[in-house]
Amino acid sequence: MNIEKASIAIYVFSYNRAEYLENCLKSIDTHSYYRDITIIDDVSSDFSTVKLLKKLECGYRVVYSNETSCDHIRYGGLYNNMNWAIGDAQNRKLKRVLFIQDDMQLIRQFGPQEYNDIDHFFRNNRRSVQYYSCFLKSKHRNVDEQSLVPDLSCTAYICNSKFHPGFRFFSDVGVFDIDRFKLNFQYFEGDERDNNLKAINRNLVMGLSMRPFMMWLPFPESHRGKKRSVKHNLIESLGGAGFHPVDELEHSKINLLEKKLPFAEDFLHSPAIGQCRWWSTEGGLENLLARYGWRHILAKLIRKLERNNLFKSI
Template sequence: MRFGVQCPQPIFAQDPQMHIRFFVFSYNRGEYLQNCIDSIRQCAPGHPITVMDDQSSDPQTRQVLERLSEHCQIWSPKGNEGQSKHGGLYNNMQAALEMADGKGLICFLQDDTQLVRAISPEEITQINAYFENQAKAGFIQPAFIRGCNRATDDAHTHYDAQTGMYFVDRKKRSVGTYYADILITRPDRLKAVDWQFEQREPANEQQAKRHFTPMAYLANPFAAWLPNVPAYRGKVKTWALRRAEVQTGAGFNPVGILSEAESDALARRDKALAPYAEDWLTPLNGEVAKPWIYYPLQGRRWLKRFNNLEVKLRKLLG
């Protein structure tokens, strides 16, 4: 099934615990934001959506936000306090957490992600049951695993039949065992430990390690990062980052929504086969070189050094 074709319409009760509240974090990528919101409205109709816009200035993005305001809550921070290389991402994530109440599930996505299949009420019940049965569980990762990490992840990924979840041991890396920025959680679980989002993903990994058991990965993911997208760091593009985007052919690469038959095949597969994005998803705007990359400077050592140098110079010059 592709965009423009409606996903099956699940029937949700009025109970907030039968909904997922989606928060989408965005900055100056209107086309991507529209794609992400469209995917949520198709695959999870009736679920509340809040766009956390990081003070976008791009005219096209502003137009998209205006259109989305008809059926989504739009939130934007005031001022420029606490900006990091991710812009105001983590401050905005903290604001989203403070907006959310109780035990209702929340899902954090970014504008370069999307939903890829319909979410059933039964799945929401299973996710709620996981949190209820695992008192120390903090996070679930809802996205397909990135194939670019297959060589290292495959041997360290295991399926736990008791919980129906995967767990990935990335303890030799800075993120991914306990925490990821794309996540499902319960507000009460984080607020009980006075969770405050740190300004870097590795710092949040360490915080999650102190409070929670390892992060679960959905056996049948419903979200995905888009492959080979342009990027911002600190709301600017350095010369090196722009050059890397040209070299990689970075662009808008939405993926198709899985059909009911494709979703069934995903659910019925041998769980020894971890769900890697390239194995199940199809880009709509033409072939994308595999394994997919998710950051233009990925694997480009010299351009990464030039990028870091320019960032340091910008800070010195104010």
């Protein structure tokens, strides 16, 4: 394949997270061979984010969700913005897109070899619209070890269980093939669970990269500039929520990726997160659940009270 003709663009989805967005873009500038980058911001209201976006307009293509439109949906919101991005890529005659969110980053090179892996996967999997380029989280380690199998391309895993508790047939992020998507998926539904079910019902598979190159930042703050209750803030604080960038993947570990499932906890390092059962990337109570000892016990108690309507949901 002529890598110069590898028609792929990167779409970064942003909302009220200046520090995270800056880190995400820095990682792309450092590690990505592909330089066609569009930032889609969902009309951030946070002063620092607005200020950063104005600065970024000088070097990046920045689009705001109140400037986007799709015929069948309203303005704004992550999935509406994703639908707009697919349409934009189609209009620009792009072959593929990489979707990444502001609270993520590239942790190693995304270049011709990675693109060739992606291309090889799609050539061998006609019933796929997506290649998931992120590390896995250990939260579902036992199930993943039973249900993820190498596909024919030997560049990705596919899930053989429709009952997997995670989302293994669709993700909000990763590489999408535009023509395949328009033919087999048409448009994104309103949440990740519905999109995962849609993929299952249409007999689609998602490739989970054997050599992933991106990941969410662990234990994030979930407020995104919105006012949260004292209780919510306390729980996030106890869970160690904060801005936790991930170190670049050590070169010596890259060749080990193909030898076992790529769980983030086994390969990556984020210096300030402390000990944890798994990397939480959802914020809120999930941060507390992912910890050891009394914090994990407290989180389970709160969840039990929530289910019995004895405690307002976090």
